[in-house]
Amino acid sequence: MGYPSAVKVIEVGPRDGLQNEAQPVPTEVKIALVDRLSAAGFANIEATSFVSPKWVPQMADGTDVMAGIARRPGTLYSALTPNMKGFEAALAAGVDEIVIFGAASEAFSQRNINCSIAESIDRFAPVAEAAQQAGLRVRGSISCALGCPYQGAVPVASVVDVVQRLQTLGCDEIDIADTIGVGTAEQVRAVFDAAARVFPMERLSGHFHDTYGQALANILASLDVGVTIFHASVAGLGGCPYAKGAPGNVATEDVLYLLHGLGIATGIDLDAVARTGDWISQQLGRANGSRAGRALLARQSAGAANA
Numbered sequence: 001m002g003y004p005s006a007v008k009v010i011e012v013g014p015r016d017g018l019q020n021e022a023q024p025v026p027t028e029v030k031i032a033l034v035d036r037l038s039a040a041g042f043a044n045i046e047a048t049s050f051v052s053p054k055w056v057p058q059m060a061d062g063t064d065v066m067a068g069i070a071r072r073p074g075t076l077y078s079a080l081t082p083n084m085k086g087f088e089a090a091l092a093a094g095v096d097e098i099v100i101f102g103a104a105s106e107a108f109s110q111r112n113i114n115c116s117i118a119e120s121i122d123r124f125a126p127v128a129e130a131a132q133q134a135g136l137r138v139r140g141s142i143s144c145a146l147g148c149p150y151q152g153a154v155p156v157a158s159v160v161d162v163v164q165r166l167q168t169l170g171c172d173e174i175d176i177a178d179t180i181g182v183g184t185a186e187q188v189r190a191v192f193d194a195a196a197r198v199f200p201m202e203r204l205s206g207h208f209h210d211t212y213g214q215a216l217a218n219i220l221a222s223l224d225v226g227v228t229i230f231h232a233s234v235a236g237l238g239g240c241p242y243a244k245g246a247p248g249n250v251a252t253e254d255v256l257y258l259l260h261g262l263g264i265a266t267g268i269d270l271d272a273v274a275r276t277g278d279w280i281s282q283q284l285g286r287a288n289g290s291r292a293g294r295a296l297l298a299r300q301s302a303g304a305a306n307a
């Protein structure tokens with residue numbers, strides 16, 4: 001099977017990337033980040049979360065972020081909503097898509113959202129229904145689909161079970177998330193093949209972390225089996241709380257470099273994303289986690305020096 005002519009890349013840096021930052025990131029910086037990313041051409045940006053500020057203080061300003069951004073026509077702004085309280089805040093803030101997020105591992109579900117997998121689905125049901133009634137898109141996310149920091153291996157059947165439950169809730173899209181970046185290519189193919197037996201492959205997405213340096217290989221393996229939606233985080237923002245010092249989400253610049261190199265269109269301006277990656281890394285006082293981003297910027301500054 002050849003590669004698709006186009007894929008959707010969802011930028012998750014403003015949410016997944018920033019949520020673990022130890023220091024509070026100013027709301028204006030979050031707003032500027034989302035605006036720079038929308039200007040770069042993303043059709044979908046995960047802008048923030050409406051979760052308990054006791055659990056994730058960094059995301060407490062979701063309403064202000066949504067109020068401050070310049071809405072770009074053609075960009076869908078998503079936010080995480082674990083319960084009705086989060087949904088109501090997201091609706092009032094004007095998000096286009098809500099994300100209900102569960103797990104394929106019981107232990108992770110308890111630690112992340114303080115309930116079992118079955119309880120989480122019961123909690124998501126009214127959220128999904130209310131979102132659909134309000135005309136919002138609903139995305140379901142499945143953490144630990146390729147491994148869990150507490151449980152270890154996660155059977156493919158557990159992932160498929162959650163895919164089925166999220167499908168019953170009417171999810172438009174379902175994310176297969178390698179939360180701790182442990183998955184490898186064959187495993188990725190097997191999980192997507194199994195999930196696609198119960199939910200359309202074209203509405204499944206790959207959310208990869210790069211803890212073990214496998215994210216790009218896993219994206220390639222996903223493309224092989226027909227996945228056409230991927231998540232990525234500018235400059236590789238987002239650490240892994242379960243592997244100290246490890247890289248976070250796969251860097252958007254690296255994913256775009258891979259996809260464009262394969263002749264796959266994304267509609268996204270890689271140079272603009274690289275500049276944004278450099279800018280946000282400076283704002284956060286951290287090294288730019290994108291190799292492609294660093295290389296592109298170095299080449300551009302060498303070119304400018306020689307001009």
Ligand SMILES: CC(C)(COP(=O)([O-])OP(=O)([O-])OC[C@H]1O[C@@H](n2cnc3c(N)ncnc32)[C@H](O)[C@@H]1OP(=O)([O-])[O-])[C@@H](O)C(=O)NCCC(=O)NCCSC(=O)C[C@@](C)(O)CC(=O)[O-]
Pocket residue numbers: 016019049050051052053054055056080082083085086087089101112113114141142143144177178179180207
């Ligand atoms: C689900 C709960 C709320 C359960 O947490 P809980 O403590 O069981 O909930 P609760 O209903 O008892 O509420 C506790 C307090 O939080 C408040 N509260 C409750 N809900 C909200 C809300 N929506 N917005 C604002 N406030 C809220 C609520 O009002 C109450 O306040 P108090 O009365 O004590 O003052 C909590 O566990 C939570 O918020 N968890 C979110 C954790 C999170 O955001 N994790 C990161 C995102 S998931 C992820 O990163 C994985 C992903 C998606 O990227 C894919 C991957 O890579 O795996």
